[in-house]
Amino acid sequence: MKTIFKSIAVILISFLISIESFGQSKLIGDWEGLLNIGSKKIRILVHIQANENGFKSTMDSPDQGAINLSLADTEIKDDSLKISDAKLMIKIVGEYSPKLERQNRSSIDEAKQQSDSIKALFLQGGAKIPINFGRSEIKEFSTNRPQTPKPPFPYKSEEVKFANEKAGGIKLAGTLTLPDNVANPPVAILISGSGAQNRNEKAFEHEPFLILSDYLSRNGIAVLRYDDRGTAESEGNFKTATSFDFSTDAEAALFYLQSRKDINTKKIGLIGHSEGGMIAPMIAARNPDVAFVVSMAGPAVPLDQLMLKQIEELALSENRSEEDIKKLLNLNQAIFNAVKENEDSMKAVSAIESILDKENYANGNPDARRNITQRSMSIWFRYFIKYIPFPTLEKVNCPFLAINGEKDKQVDAKMNLEMMRSAFSKGKNPDYSLIYLPGLNHAFQEANTGNVSEYRMIEQTMSPVALETITKWIKERF
Incomplete structure (x- = not known):
């Protein structure tokens, strides 16, 4: 089962100012916060850098096994930050503050972190979740793989x-x-x-x-x-x-x-x-x-039964309510049926869009809807689900x-x-x-x-x- 986070190519926003100006932004650096999702708290790390075209950002969600994700667009204007990625359906909008906001902070190396912060909203799939970022000394995650084969090889x-x-x-x-x-x-x-x-x-x-x-x-x-x-x-x-x-x-x-x-x-x-x-x-x-x-x-x-079981297990791991899980399974079953029952691509797309309309999926978020439709209509998925x-x-x-x-x-x-x-x-x-x-x-x-x-x-x-x-x-x- 794939997580919602996937690595994609970086697309940078260009600004008509010099690299020296970019390098002066107080928002550049490594930031860390906690994202509250129901009863779960997920660490989010954002790394912001300047380059010749403006700014670029990468994100880590180590608790979800997602490391060094490139985010498409990074825009900084004065103390305002906007990071977004349409394919990942992620948007982070925030304001720089010279004071450390304690809410939603991680305990990792907190004593070493500086006193400034970013007060932000994390938006994904129609959800808007407050998150406060503080400075982090974690620049990257190292991995140990003791089973990696070493010579001599027989x-x-x-x-x-x-x-x-x-x-x-x-x-x-x-x-x-x-x-x-x-x-x-x-x-x-x-x-x-x-x-x-x-x-x-x-x-x-x-x-x-x-x-x-x-x-x-x-x-x-x-x-x-x-x-x-x-x-x-x-x-x-x-x-x-x-x-x-x-x-x-x-x-x-x-x-x-x-x-x-x-x-x-x-x-x-x-x-x-x-x-x-x-x-x-x-x-x-x-x-x-x-x-x-x-x-x-x-x-x-x-395979449709397999996928529904996967979805149920993921929802359970997120401590979602029984009612939410039932709605989620019904939604996905309806989409799977639309793909299976409509050989004609246009009819299948129309059926999927009708299902998403009826359920007001992601509060009508067009990026989220487009992502679901495109994935459901891929050549691989249409064969697989049947x-x-x-x-x-x-x-x-x-x-x-x-x-x-x-x-x-x-x-x-x-x-x-x-x-x-x-x-x-x-x-x-x-x-x-x-x-x-x-x-x-x-x-x-x-x-x-x-x-x-x-x-x-x-x-x-x-x-x-x-x-x-x-x-x-x-x-x-x-």
Whole structure:
């Protein structure tokens, strides 16, 4: 589940004054405040700098796992500040004060903070929340990732490229790791989750596919991981692709590996995380050459049901009322139905706009409405929300391992594992294992709550239990 905060390119407002004048503003610097959202308090840090075009700002929301977000527009006039970003639907409007306002202040290093402040309003999605910023000595957040692989490596790494002929011959770039002293090893192709991911599936300063490929290759299993199309070194257009299109990319990786002489081409399998765990069965169901599938938090229930469960879990984590949650679920169900029932784009947009009008969504905020409509009408989402994994899972006959974390708030473990059990039972798959891993979140970290806001703050990238479970299962069969 993606948070509402996403990194975007910086667009700066130009002023007809010199850089020297910009540099004199008292509003330049690092600021910190607490945002009261119901019973929760969220730290917000804003970093304001001058440049040749005016000013630029970045924001951190560490409690939500969002760090170094570039905000599009920053305007300073005398003691007045206005920061906004249409895509994030964020606006901060405030006034500089030479005195420290105590309300909504964070306790972090408060004794070291200077005595001036910004008294502001934080606006998002129709909400207007007072927030007072004081000076902060936190300029950036450092991260510790103890599992990052370090040499010497008992395997060799080869940079590779392969073409997807079903997508106009686009070339996908990746890394193949081959264990030392293992002739013709089995090999796993890693398939990332939703969103544009590089070959290491980097997110929240974690690189889970780097950790997984290192662990597997140290244990005699070759691994091919690659950049999603249109990402990093891979060609193609990510924004115009669906989950099915991504499945042809992974299938192209399979065809490429089948051409090599240094692996066992009869033992090529797929490991997919999240959406990748939905994509892997697509390939296995239509291609008998797939030797095995490992689904890491892959969905099995209809995707609209999955999304509603995600939304409910997020709302519960925000301590929203039962009435609010019910309204939120009804709103999203209505939007999902509008997308599913209207093949014609214009009719779907009209239906979504009517729903938003009826609910007075975000108090009629045009940016919020536009954002919802655009996301709902993306090519990827229109395919995704209609997809039902069960018939595909039913057709998979190769060995299949599904692991899901107890604290996964994005792909509920129990409901999806039980649906997989039904599909494999109906399809008479002779070799499937469904494993419920206590204490692990969607990223397979050992977590307290499982909320997305924890991901970045947890030093562990992937639990050794998850790594050992996958490796042992593959080695027992190959």
